[in-house]
Amino acid sequence: MNTDLDTTIRYLTGDQVDELSRGLPIVDLVRDTLLAFRRGTAGLTPEAALRWTTPMGDSARSLILPGWSGTGYGCKIINSSLGNHERGITRAAGLIVLADPETAHPSCVMEGARISALRTAGVSLAAVQAARRLTSVTSVAFLGCGRQARAHLQLLMAECPGLERVLLYDRDPAAREELAAECREAAPAVDVRGVEQARQAVAGAGLVIAATTTTESYVELDWLHEGGTFVNVSLDDASEGLLTGCDHLFVDDWELVSGDDHRLLGRLAGSGRVTGPGSTPPAGSRAVDAELPALVAGEYTRPIEARDRVVINPFGMGVHDIALADVIHARAVAGGVGTRLPR
Template sequence: MSTDPGDTIRYLTGAEVEEVSRGLRIVDLVRDTLLAFRQGTAGLTPEAALRWTTPEGAAARSLILPGWSGTGYGCKIINSSLGNHERGVARAAGLIVLADPETAHPSCVMEGARVSALRTAGVSLAAVQAVRGLASVTSVAFLGCGRQARAHQELLRAECPGIQRVLLYDRDPASRELLAEEWRRAAPGIEVQVVARASQAVAGAELTIAATTTTEPYVELDWLPEGATFVNVSLDDACESLLMGCDHLFVDSWDLVSGDDHRLLGRLSRSGRVTAPGSAAPNGGRAVDAELPGLVAGDYTRIIGARDRVVINPFGMGVHDIALADVIRARAVAAGVGRLLPR
C-alpha cells in the first residue's frame, strides 16, 4: 500500500525502475504470482488493443493489460511499432499505472518497458523450470537479439549455471553481433556462436527463446532436436507443424490465447483444431496440455520424456507486470526513489 501523500503521484523513470529492481528474484516472483493466480489471490481482466498503421506504413499497436495481485492493482500500457527499428528507436515503450487499493486513485506511474521485459523473461524461465529444470540447461538459442533477448540473457546467466553454449540469430547481423559481444563480456566461459540461419540456431540448442518481431510463422517441428524446449515469446515464430506436432504444448492463459484472432494459436483455436486444456482433442487436431499456473503447481501429471519436444506459448498476463511493479513501487517508496508529482 502506498505511503505517499494522497495528493501526489510517484513517477519512476526507466533508470529508476532498473535501479530499484536490481537483485529481485524475478523467476521466484513470477512463479509465486502464477500460484496466486491459481489460488484466486491474483487475477486479470480482458486486455484492450488499439491497432493502426503508421504514416510510413508500419504496423503499430497500443495494449492495455489490467491486473491485480494481493493489494496491488493497476494496468500496463505497452505500445509498439514495427517501424521503430528503421527509425533507430526501441520497438516498444510503455507505462505501468498503479492504483491506491483504498481510494482507487492512481498512486504510482513508472516506465513499463523494463518491467515488461523482466516479467516476460521470468515467465519463460519459470515455465522451463517446471518442464525441465533450469540447472539442466546447457545450450540456448536466441531467435531475435533485441531487448527481450537481453532480459532473458540477464536471467539465464543468473539462473542457469550449467549453460555452456549460446547460439544467436537475428535478421539484422549487427544486432546478433552486438548481443554476442555482450554475452562474451558477461560470461567469457560460455561458447557464443552467431549463425546465419534461424534453423541452425534451433537445431543446435536444447532451449530456444524466440523473441522477434515476425508476423509470419517460420519454425517447423523438424527444426527442433529431440528433447528440445521452444519458448514462443513473440507468439508468431512457431509454425502449425510445431504447435500441432510437439509432444507437450503449454500456454499461460487459455482465455487470452483463444480470444485472440491475430496469432496462429488463437486462429487454430477459433477454427476448432486446438482445444482447451483438459478437453478432448478434436479429430486431426490437439488439445493444449496445460496452463502455466497448473504446470508450476505440479498439477500436470503426464510425464515429459527426455526426448519429448515441448512448446511454451506465453501470451502475456498483465498480472505479472502488476505484481512486479508493486514490489518495485514499495522498494522505491522505502528508498525515497522517484519524483512526487502533484495531481
C-alpha cells in the first residue's frame, strides 16, 4: 500500500482564485479548450439541474456541470436565486471540485463564481474573434452591468486595442453608473456612456453583450444594426425574431442548447423552429449555422459579410470551468496557496 498519497483537499477562496487567475491568457485557454473538445481530448457529460421556488417566491436553481480537459477532471456547481439582487448580494455563487486523475479522490475545492465569469467572457471573446476579429471592435454595448459585464469588460480592454466607445444599460441606474465610473477610471481614453433604454444601447454599438437576469426575450432583429454582433450570454434576451432572422447563428454545444426547454432557443428547438448544425430545416424554420468548436477551428466556410448580423448563443460548457480551474490549481500547488483540509 502506498502511504505517501496526499490525503488532504486544497481549498481556495474567491480572493485566492482571483489572485491566481491574474495574467492568465483567458481567451487563449478557452480557444484551446474548444479545439480540444473538437479533437476529443476534452469533454463533458449531461448536466443536472435542481430548480425550486424560494420561501420569498423567487426562482432558484442549482446546476452541476461535470467535465474533463486533458488530465483535469471535476465538476462545477453553480447556484443562483433571482431575488438575490434585492438582498444586495450576487445572483450566483458556486464551487468547483477537482478530482485527482489517478485516485479520483477530490483534490481541490475552489470558489467558482470568479472562474465562471472569466470563462464566460473568454468564450464570448473567442467566438467574436473567430467570427469578426477582436481588432475590428470599436464599440460595445452591455445589457446588464453586473459581474459578467465586469469580466467581459476586463477582457475587452485587454483584447480590443481599437475600442473607442462603451454603452451601458441596466434597469438599475446605480449599477449602470457604478460600472461606468469604474470603466472611465480603467480606460480614460474610451468614451463611456450610460443609456436609459436597452434599444438605445443595442443600436449604438457594433458588439452587444447581453448579461442580464431576464427570463423574457425583448431584443428584436431590427434593434441590431447591419454588421452587428449580439452575444446572448444570459440566453433569454434575444427574441425569436433575432434568433431566427440573423444571418449567422452560432451555439457552443447544440445538445446542451436543445435539451433545455427553460431557454427560448431550446424551446424553439423542441418545436422545430430551429434545428441543429448541418441539418435541413423545414420551411419557415432555420438551422444553427455552426457550433463554436467548429467555428474556432476555421471549419465554418460560409463567408460572414461586413453587413451580416451575427448572434452567438453560448449556453455554457462546464469543460471550460474545469480547464481553467485545473490551471489555477496547478498555480496554487506551485505557490503553496490554499488551505489544506482533511478528508
